[in-house]
Amino acid sequence: MSADTFPETDRSRTVQRKVVRVLALAQILGGIGTGATMSLGAMLVTDVSGSAAWSGMAMTMGALGAALLAVPLARLAQTRGRRISLSTGAWIAVLGGVVVIIAAGVRSLPLLLLGMVLMGSGSALNLQARFAATDLAAEASRGRDLSRVVWSTTIGAVVGPNLFGPGESLGEIMGMPPFTGGFIIGGIAQLLGAAVYLVGLRPDPLLIATQARDAVGGIQSRTDGTSVGGFRLLRSSPGAKRAVLTLASSHAVMVALMAMTPVHLTGYGASLTMVGLTISLHVVGMFAFSPALGYLTDRFGARLVVLAGQAILLGALVLAMLGSNNDVLVAVSLGLLGLGWSASTLAGSAMVSQAVGSVHRPRLQGVSDSLMNLAGAAGGAAAGPVLAYIGFNGLSAALIALVAVTVIAQIGRR
Known part of the structure; x- marks a missing residue:
């Protein structure tokens, strides 16, 4: 047996089914968090900058943040497992939402764009979650396991934008700047997602796969290629x-x-x-x-x-x-x-x-x-x-x- 594979056992199949369910639930929450803030970001940038010409920067900064954070989060997954990496990504996204709200309050466009970059962590962890579905997947079902996690994003993507109204009402009650109430809802959803990762991904699928590979390949498999x-x-x-x-x-x-x-x-x-x-x-x-x-x-x-x-x-x-x-x-x-x-x-x-x-x-x-x-x-x-x-x-x-x-x-x- 290759050190790049591990034996599929009843335990690994049971853990894999649990992993897919946990990832799907967390993706729903993450989708709500992203969906509740994506369009608001463009409107908020326009409001703070005073020009619609800046509106596209919300999506651009989010994509840039996802690109910058993808590699560090992947390295964290390799050293600490998916549970720590995915929950950390959610916390960074929450921090980005806090920075966005502060930026709206002080009317600072640079600070607002920084917040959008940090919120890109939400997209980065959503992409990593689909790979987490393949850590323990059998070769014959890898595509289906991956697709179930991707599909669950649909629920959050549909529900999130419909929270614009409740978010604005919440913001008004709390005396927050316009277009920022949705970031409160998005942050709560991301925090719940982080909790799901921390609690649900026990045992960690990537660490199980690594341990199984090490058991097959010995010490050499633990050192080959890690650098x-x-x-x-x-x-x-x-x-x-x-x-x-x-x-x-x-x-x-x-x-x-x-x-x-x-x-x-x-x-x-x-x-x-x-x-x-x-x-x-x-x-x-x-x-x-x-x-x-x-x-x-x-x-x-x-x-x-x-x-x-x-x-x-x-x-x-x-x-x-x-x-x-x-x-x-x-x-x-x-x-x-x-x-x-x-x-x-x-x-x-x-x-x-x-x-x-x-x-x-x-x-x-x-x-x-x-x-x-x-x-x-x-x-x-x-x-x-x-x-x-x-x-x-x-x-x-x-x-x-x-x-x-x-x-x-x-x-x-x-």
């Missing part, structure tokens, strides 16, 4: 390169088009109701079909699901390009965009877990999440100028190049 950095692993593994490229490229495509769709729709007179419906369809596409995609990943392989996801992304971009001034076609294209992203990132995440041995996985996963978030931040930042110069249909056409790069990388693998 190897994630970027070095990425350079040395063709499979890791393809997986991370898939995740980064797909995320950049999704963020770039999604971020500019509300701007485009309202720019030619679409109602806010239509904008809300379009984004809702997008969120449904991102998360609702995860279990089916997880099954397909296990049944037919991650590579085939990635290629299917890229085909769906291509269809979404073509539809957005040809129907850019039709509300219904844009809404359908955003739904397909979410579905293509879901297929590509779920299967791409499975590829990351398969690319290297278990001793290396946390570091590679951290680098993967970091690069994925950086790509999203870059995509969102670049999308604005591209939209201004060549329009929504031009932006859609330009993003096809990223899809082509991913497809070539997957088809051309050896």
